[in-house]
Amino acid sequence: xxxxxxxxxxxxxxxxxxxxxxxxxxxxxxxxxxxxxxxxxxxxxxxxxxxxxxxxxxxxxxxxxxxxxxxxxxxxxxxxxxxxxxxxxxxxxxxxxxxxxxxxxxxxxxxxxxxxxxxxxxxxxxxxxxxxxxxxxxxxxxxxxxxxxxxxxxxxxxxxxxxxxxxxxxxxxxxxxxxxxxxxxxxxxxxxxxxxxxxxxxxxxxxxxxxxxxxxxxxxxxxxxxxxxxxxxxxxxxxxxxxxxxxxxxxxxxxxxxxxxxxxxxxxxxxxxxxxxxxxxxxxxxxxxxxxxxxxxxxxxxxxxxxxxxxxxxxxxxxxxxxxxxxxxxxxxxxxxxxxxxxxxxxxxxxxxxxxxxxxxxxxxxxxxxxxxxxxxxxxxxxxxxxxxxxxxxxxxxxxxxxxxxxxxxxxxxxxxxxxxxxxxxxxxxxxxxxxxxxxxxxxxxxxxxxxxxxxxxxxxxxxxxxxxxxxxxxxxxxxxxxxxxxxxxxxxxxxxxxxxxxxxxxxxxxxxxxxxxxxxxxxxxxxxxxxxxxxxxxxxxxxxxxxxxxxxxxxxxxxxxxxxxxxxxxxxxxxxxxxxxxxxxxxxxxxxxxxxxxxxxxxxxxxxxxxxxxxxxx
Numbered sequence: 001x002x003x004x005x006x007x008x009x010x011x012x013x014x015x016x017x018x019x020x021x022x023x024x025x026x027x028x029x030x031x032x033x034x035x036x037x038x039x040x041x042x043x044x045x046x047x048x049x050x051x052x053x054x055x056x057x058x059x060x061x062x063x064x065x066x067x068x069x070x071x072x073x074x075x076x077x078x079x080x081x082x083x084x085x086x087x088x089x090x091x092x093x094x095x096x097x098x099x100x101x102x103x104x105x106x107x108x109x110x111x112x113x114x115x116x117x118x119x120x121x122x123x124x125x126x127x128x129x130x131x132x133x134x135x136x137x138x139x140x141x142x143x144x145x146x147x148x149x150x151x152x153x154x155x156x157x158x159x160x161x162x163x164x165x166x167x168x169x170x171x172x173x174x175x176x177x178x179x180x181x182x183x184x185x186x187x188x189x190x191x192x193x194x195x196x197x198x199x200x201x202x203x204x205x206x207x208x209x210x211x212x213x214x215x216x217x218x219x220x221x222x223x224x225x226x227x228x229x230x231x232x233x234x235x236x237x238x239x240x241x242x243x244x245x246x247x248x249x250x251x252x253x254x255x256x257x258x259x260x261x262x263x264x265x266x267x268x269x270x271x272x273x274x275x276x277x278x279x280x281x282x283x284x285x286x287x288x289x290x291x292x293x294x295x296x297x298x299x300x301x302x303x304x305x306x307x308x309x310x311x312x313x314x315x316x317x318x319x320x321x322x323x324x325x326x327x328x329x330x331x332x333x334x335x336x337x338x339x340x341x342x343x344x345x346x347x348x349x350x351x352x353x354x355x356x357x358x359x360x361x362x363x364x365x366x367x368x369x370x371x372x373x374x375x376x377x378x379x380x381x382x383x384x385x386x387x388x389x390x391x392x393x394x395x396x397x398x399x400x401x402x403x404x405x406x407x408x409x410x411x412x413x414x415x416x417x418x419x420x421x422x423x424x425x426x427x428x429x430x431x432x433x434x435x436x437x438x439x440x441x442x443x444x445x446x447x448x449x450x451x452x453x454x455x456x457x458x459x460x461x462x463x464x465x466x467x468x469x470x471x472x473x474x475x476x477x478x479x480x481x482x483x484x485x486x487x488x489x490x491x492x493x494x495x496x497x498x499x500x501x502x503x504x505x506x507x508x509x510x511x512x513x514x515x516x517x518x519x520x521x522x523x524x525x526x527x528x529x530x531x532x533x534x535x536x537x538x539x540x541x542x543x544x545x546x547x548x549x550x551x552x553x554x555x556x557x558x559x560x561x562x563x564x565x566x567x568x569x570x571x572x573x574x575x576x577x578x579x580x581x582x583x584x585x586x587x588x589x590x591x592x593x594x595x596x597x598x599x600x601x602x603x604x605x606x607x608x609x610x611x612x613x614x615x616x617x618x619x
Contacts (some may be wrong), residue, residue: 030046
């Protein structure tokens with residue numbers, strides 16, 4: 001497809017659309033993104049990016065999309081996700097993202113609740129889900145599929161349309177009415193809803209968070225243009241790896257918003273399973289991850305080290321102990337090196353750290369962030385000691401991911417940092433709930449005014465549902481979600497996430513669910529990390545067949561008991577785990593035990609494994 005120059009238009013509201021359009025005009029041949037095709041990295045220039053997004057926008061106009069209509073995208077991270085998102089915004093539609101792992105029942109709920117008129121589905125798997133529930137989605141008129149394999153020639157539903165046909169439809173509409181899309185875009189205002197980002201649904205049906213163009217521009221100004229994260233701010237010389245679901249607000253920020261506003265080059269991972277390999281190929285400079293990712297990488301380091309030769313193992317262990325000392329100092333200094341740590345790190349770089357960071361795919365990372373869920377400070381300290389500038393950040397869909405961040409040189413481990421400029425933050429004196437107020441506060445929950453009123457006051461203060469406290473009057477520490485705080489039978493308030501994160505800092509523990517509300521003591525359901533524990537068992541010649549068999553071994557129980565005993569030493573008696581039971585399987589989204597963002601659904605897990613819980617209290 002031949003790229004056409006961007007068409008100059010009258011000044012309009014600055015948005016993601018105008019930013020990409022203007023960048024395509026200014027630097028048409030620069031690389032906007034890369035993706036793998038048959039094992040080869042393929043480049044997409046800014047001119048090509050805008051060309052395809054513009055065609056999608058024209059096609060949506062041809063299909064009758066009006067301002068405010070919803071267009072859903074159900075796909076892995078790939079260029080077409082961005083084309084669909086930007087084209088929808090250009091047509092003043094509302095993008096609705098679906099997680100690739102959403103089962104058919106959740107697909108039906110999200111499409112019906114949002115009233116999506118058009119669905120862009122990646123492949124046969126996602127098309128099958130949509131067709132299975134399309135009778136429950138009365139507003140859905142068209143299903144556009146990106147990958148034709150297994151669909152073309154076999155499906156006869158008239159609502160199906162291949163991606164190429166959508167682009168051809170857009171090209172025809174642009175030829176007939178070349179100014180139509182620009183005119184539609186020019187009518188946009190800051191109050192226009194740009195996207196619905198659905199909550200994870202840990203305590204009930206997911207709710208559609210309405211983010212406006214104004215909300216997103218505030219996020220762009222704060223995170224990108226204002227340097228709210230990295231220093232110096234993101235630029236076209238930076239690279240990111242896009243691998244977390246794009247319907248999550250954090251990944252949307254690091255992929256779509258950083259790309260459009262700062263020209264950061266996006267590299268799409270082939271899949272979540274190839275992230276480690278893709279990291280090594282790309283060597284990004286800015287890297288965002290949820291705790292599960294950082295914990296997984298740490299576990300893999302442990303596996304590789306234990307599998308190394310005796311000499312390599314001894315050398316690796318030595319330099320990791322040095323890194324731990326460096327990390328301790330960086331924790332005290334807020335992330336700033338001293339003369340001594342610089343010397344230690346320089347020596348470690350020669351003998352260990354450079355090779356290790358190269359293997360991890362983090363040799364060039366100048367800014368790393370963890371967010372979306374709590375993480376154990378020891379995990380963050382590990383990366384800091386390796387020379388990876390790690391920062392815990394905090395935000396949520398309802399405030400466009402803008403609340404607090406640890407800034408370079410002012411890192412306080414165990415906190416989520418300081419409020420961003422332009423953010424008002426207070427902690428309710430009675431409940432300890434964190435509240436925020438700024439221009440990024442959402443417009444409300446889609447179709448749920450009562451639920452909106454429960455969290456958003458008329459004065460603009462947003463109740464986050466997180467319990468926190470000030471540290472030294474500058475940084476915020478989150479203790480737990482209000483709904484998750486445990487009150488034991490003895491009246492002791494316990495924050496389970498702190499205990500769970502301490503357990504999950506072990507490379508042998510993947511999941512930990514602490515239970516004890518109105519109970520005499522705390523117990524835990526623990527899921528082992530199969531790769532790490534499996535390697536541990538192999539080295540000790542302990543035979544096993546399945547996950548359940550491995551977790552049932554007395555040696556495995558003794559291993560995890562040691563982890564529990566060590567963690568218990570860090571907490572008061574009322575906060576210690578008295579007994580634990582192994583989860584008989586890995587928790588799964590499709591089984592209703594995890595959200596699409598891999599957060600544990602506490603209520604569902606406690607109910608599904610009620611016999612295990614009661615067994616721990618019956619003894």
